[in-house]
Amino acid sequence: MSQKTLSELNACGKDDFVAALANIFEYSPWIAEQAAAARPFAGVRQLFDAMKAEVDRAPFELRLALIKAHPDLANKTQRAAGLTAESDAEQNSLGLDRLSDAEYEAFERVNNAYRAKFGFPYIVSVRRHTKDSVLRDFERRLPNDAKTEMQKSIEEICRIAALRVDHLVAGDDRLQVHGRLSTHVLDTHSGRPAAGIALELIELSELGVPRLVTRATTNADGRTDQPLIGGRPVPIGRYELTFSVGKYFAERQVPTSDPPFLDQIPLRFSVSEPEGHLHVPLLVTPWSYATYRGS
Amino acid sequence: MSQKTLSELNACGKDDFVAALANIFEYSPWIAEQAAAARPFAGVRQLFDAMKAEVDRAPFELRLALIKAHPDLANKTQRAAGLTAESDAEQNSLGLDRLSDAEYEAFERVNNAYRAKFGFPYIVSVRRHTKDSVLRDFERRLPNDAKTEMQKSIEEICRIAALRVDHLVAGDDRLQVHGRLSTHVLDTHSGRPAAGIALELIELSELGVPRLVTRATTNADGRTDQPLIGGRPVPIGRYELTFSVGKYFAERQVPTSDPPFLDQIPLRFSVSEPEGHLHVPLLVTPWSYATYRGS
């Protein structure tokens, strides 16, 4: 799907409208069809709310069909047969196309156990998650009853849809579907922002190998030019952010021990609010450091 | 060698004295023989100084022979043929009996390059080192000239000897050959020492896998009952000390995020003074922490 403006969607014919938004909800163009009548929309928010309202008022069978229209997570057969482009990109963003054997087995177990109990696939908005948190949430949801899980599935489907709308439709307003992870290094030895510190953000995994999320270097203000994660939800999960402070102080001829007491400083933390702003700063001297959840 | 008191060594016959101290300096009983004349020794310090003085005043050939009497590090052939019990225990303390392939190759390269240049083995007091620091020191020492390296070797041999004397001879005084690594966890959320925090000390390795040094749990005073490393030199090298703070705060019903912002907190630091006291405390809330090199 190529990006559209809200004005275009408000002005075009119904068929074009439906074609443009057919896969906002996976393989379910009926939602766009019914929402078309509510045009024109004052904003992207109103467009999304109108589509969501169609889902909410749909009868049981249609809601169940919507749920069943979704693919399994990380299912090789389905992936080989082809997913919607949206599902494919989403699953890849989580790394589901490059799982370790242990991870693959875990996801297969999840899909099978869930489908066996409920008769529909385990659905989660993977852009809001890491592999660990997908598996952790599964453990929490599996004991639920079918009614609760239908509701949970619809919620996740709406989260997926909101991200697809945000991606597809440009308007004056934005849906609140993105978060941000940022850092700041303050050199409390010299009382200045620490410029030129190399840092690396890793996503941790219980079952597989850590995954590099990004590398960056602090600028003159001790920050990174871009957020560590931004313009998307910050996936729920565990991370390690490592700062090369040994090199930084050595380049400034700060006296230290040999080897330096502090060299690579890892901060290990979890993300719990994908749409929030999480700030993880570092206050550092060659002999001490501190961090905290900032805002 | 079984432990002796200084009184016994002062009182016994010369042959017994030499037999007891024959391997303080590897395969070099002549040092004990010559030092015997200086008996009685007022303290362990005087005994060690007397033996060291014999080494210092020995002619070039004898000093060279002393150096050559030492085994290569981690040499499988020599280990198979048998080391002195002392060398064997020392090398094992460094983990030289269980190297990864990459580490083994690194040590073999070190031994060969060093021996090829100087004609004698690369000697280092392994109880003061980790594998990483042994290899790092080698890189620094290899460019030296032979005279410098003979002196360095004698210094290391005397450090080895001091540790062997400390181990073997009990007296009223002790040689200053031991250091200490300690920690302390202060819960600044409740304003109390953090009791019951599980922690783990790992020695890091550039080439092999991390090695578990110790596990412990903090006591009512937020400390460990025993130092993390004590009663021995603290090996020069890189370490990671990890604290299970997520579990600690969860057990105290402290409100936090899900997953908790902080769960396992790793502190990564280096030891540079094996005979010093290094204190690495943690000040922690569910949302912040700080550490510093204490004393």
Added chain:
Amino acid sequence: MSQKTLSELNACGKDDFVAALANIFEYSPWIAEQAAAARPFAGVRQLFDAMKAEVDRAPFELRLALIKAHPDLANKTQRAAGLTAESDAEQNSLGLDRLSDAEYEAFERVNNAYRAKFGFPYIVSVRRHTKDSVLRDFERRLPNDAKTEMQKSIEEICRIAALRVDHLVAGDDRLQVHGRLSTHVLDTHSGRPAAGIALELIELSELGVPRLVTRATTNADGRTDQPLIGGRPVPIGRYELTFSVGKYFAERQVPTSDPPFLDQIPLRFSVSEPEGHLHVPLLVTPWSYATYRGS
């Protein structure tokens, strides 16, 4: 009263025993007289407990008389007429002999209001208090009923007595009547204890001028040779501990701003447990500092 050993008190005649302990409870030698029969005491603790037991089992009238035997706080007429040496020293330790006008009026108001309501003087173990906390406790106690206040008074009297016993009687054991206030300065700019830092402890007062408690300079370990307060209860109240860090860093030629960002660092805190150990450390660079309630 001159100091006695427990052995002496166990061995001497009853008259001497009573004479020695006559004022442990203010003007109430009958307590020592009745406790004498329980001799010999295994420890100072047992001696105190025996005297306290006599108070606890005394009839109402005797308990009331004990309470009434106490002087008002800071009453100039009574002070002119003469207090027991013990009361005089205790009141002076709180500074009741050198009150500001506002403080004097506040204490007079307290005495009069309390005596008007209950018919006996307001009693508090002044060695455990500052002027502020004496007045604060009064505000809390005045609304109580007479029965509660008789009990409170007896508790305070026993605290006074315990301190007098500790002062007077030397034995193998000590009553737990002393606390400690200590500090530690760690220079996290250089990674060492901060030696030679001048510091000053002030007791704050709502109504009068701050009172200097002690001045000290940190030693090589970053601590003071003596506790800031020790060998006595640490008075409940508000304090300010000020560290001259500007001079310290200037003497070490550490680059800073002009004037230095940090010069005199005040830490303002309260003491709430007179018999506890309160540790208030400072972690400091020229550009940052931190403190916490340590132990």
Added chain:
Amino acid sequence: MSQKTLSELNACGKDDFVAALANIFEYSPWIAEQAAAARPFAGVRQLFDAMKAEVDRAPFELRLALIKAHPDLANKTQRAAGLTAESDAEQNSLGLDRLSDAEYEAFERVNNAYRAKFGFPYIVSVRRHTKDSVLRDFERRLPNDAKTEMQKSIEEICRIAALRVDHLVAGDDRLQVHGRLSTHVLDTHSGRPAAGIALELIELSELGVPRLVTRATTNADGRTDQPLIGGRPVPIGRYELTFSVGKYFAERQVPTSDPPFLDQIPLRFSVSEPEGHLHVPLLVTPWSYATYRGS
């Protein structure tokens, strides 16, 4: 002088231009007169630079006359006789109209000693200073020779002029004559910005009483709605910023001691760069806090 736009000043007649800018340099309209020829100015910066260039190229006598046109600091006789409105406002901003006796004497001593040595008044851009720093700078400048002090005086006069230009002339650009002092309170007990913390900024004085600069309460982001000092130079000097954290934690029912270990937290620091941005945050729990020079 009422505010003008740069366009107006570029377009108006020469007399109006001179009238508008006559007191940018104290009682020295000749500077505006000569600068008028350089119109039109592309920006406020260029206007100021043109005026400054006239001062720089003026002959010795004119520069001396410019210096002598300035009033003494805090001189009661001159103030009674009337200063330019600009000088009056500037001196009042420093509090020179309400000095303690000791301060008044200090300023009188400064004026007299300086004038006696150099034959012209002691000039300093008072908006960039506190009383303490004015007196401190005097102590540093008095030993200088006359040539150096003429230069220093001209520099200060240009700083005064720049602030007057910034105040008087509105254009698309601004001179860099303002700084900012800000704070931020992070509650690391709950992992959130601390909202609703009352705080107070005091300017300290060696000779007089502390002066209240501002009171504020932190907003939902833990910041103050306005900078503590902004829209002007931040006066060089010593400050104390006090946070009412005891009340904050009490209102949130956080368990603490009685009295609370921390209640009023004072941060005492100095400002050295009036045109810079100084950020002084507080990280706080009921049992610990930290601050640092941020940016």
